[in-house]
Amino acid sequence: MTHDDRWDFFIAYATADRAAAEELFDLLSPPFRVFLDQRSLLPGDDWDSSLPEAQRGAAITLVLISGGTDRAYYQREEIAQAVELSRRDDGLHRVVPILLDETAGAAQLPYGLRLKQAIPVTTVGGLCEVAERLRNTLRHRLALPPAELVRRYEERTTVERAVRLVPRDGFDPSGRLGLVSRRYVFVGDYEEQRHRTLRQILSNLWIGDAFEQVDNSNGPWLALTFELGELNRRKMDLLPATWKAAFRILSDPTRAACFEATDEERTLLGRPPRNYYSDDQQAWYSSCTTRERRYTPKGTDYFIREVLGISWLCFTGTGITQGARKSSGLPSRIFFVRNLPLHSIDYQVQDLGVPDDDVVLD
Known part of the structure; x- marks a missing residue:
């Protein structure tokens, strides 16, 4: 487990309720990233540090409550941390008590959970229904908040997985990521757009307008997601969507080779590693x-x-969708990657339908 791990759900449970915890894990994962100690810890991980770290990195703690909770020492520690996390000023962490049986009534809830809306398993019809309720009611709360997107941009956080939206009618699984005429195509950070609706992603990433221009964005769209990180970063030649990076792509004889840079422009580009986020973007646009x-x-x-x-x-050309255009969406990072054949990429496809369908990116 790494410090960069981010979880959607953290399951806190008593040892006696391990079977229920594992069932809920299987019901939620995938599409959600669920932390369960028995499934998520790696050999050699230290329990005393790894579990609190994972819980701090989760959006929601699911607390399984039963008659055995009072005697579960480690679970009580996790409940205390969940309550503390939920009381922070940012309000980003959420706690959901899940009552496994009739003995776990609201009056028996541990301190700090009695004001939380609980889900009684027997009343709603079993753990399958609990998982469905969690999917339907909490999915939108799992998306990264705007401040986190800006922080990722400012810190140049690594893009582990990319997302690209393409019109369904133009998708060819035997073709490329984009039109044949394109040498490079535009992608967003999957982690930043995950759990958002198609309409939100179109607005956040300017797709259909500034990128992948279409006559009418209200048609059906597909989401292509694929690994980047350090594994495919060089293969796909990941570059930020800035005017300096665009100039580099267009002028480089090993890339698009559309025109030749002048000696002065080569000097201004500088030697690697180049700062493609430099403050002179208007000059590179020119x-x-x-x-x-x-x-x-x-x-x-x-x-x-x-x-x-x-x-x-x-x-x-700033590398993030905010500024002069005043997009109605959230500020989101944008990038260029090589327009590679799809057969050379390990990708997944999700049909997002049309914007009015409110389909969410898993």
Whole structure:
């Protein structure tokens, strides 16, 4: 287990209730990331540090309550930490008591849980129904809050998994990530868009407008998700969606090779590792759109519009979707990756339907 692990649910239970805890784990995982000590700890992990760390990294603690809870020393510690986490000013951690039997009434709840809305297993019809209720009512609370998205941008957090939305009608599993004419395509950070609806993701990532422009965004969309991290970062040539990175892609003879950089531009690019988030993005936009580069034989803005698939009217080039355009969505990180054949990528597809369907990205 690493310090970067983030869990949707942490299950706190008494040893006598292990079977119920494992059943609930299986019902929720996947699509949720659920921490259960017997399933989630790795060989050699230290219990006394790994469990509190995992609980602090979880969005919700599920507390299984039964007649054995009063005698469960370690579970009582986890309940105390859950209550403490839920009382913090940010209010990001949530606690849900789950009453396993009739002996676990509200009056018998441990201190700190009596004001929490509990789910009685026998009343709702079993753990399957508990899991369904958790999925339906808490999913939206599992999405990363806006402040966390901004923090990830400021700290340049590694993109472990990418998400790309494509119109369902244009998807070809034997083709590429994007149109054949594109050398690079646009992706977002899956972790930042997970648990959000299609409409939210379209707004957050400017898809259908600034990226993957379509006549009508209200059509059906698919979400393609795939691993990046350190494993595929070099293979996919992950770069932030900034104008400096766009210039690098368009001018590099090993990348898109659309035009040749001047000696002055090469000097300004600097040597690796280059800071693609530099403050001179407007200058790099100007370098991408000098007259001879903008008015090409293949059409105006061909390099930007067709090779990269972005709209210069909407794309700010900061690497995050906020700023002059004043998007109605949440500020979200955006990136370029190579437009690779789909057969060379280990990806998953989720049908998100149309925006009015309110389908959530798992």
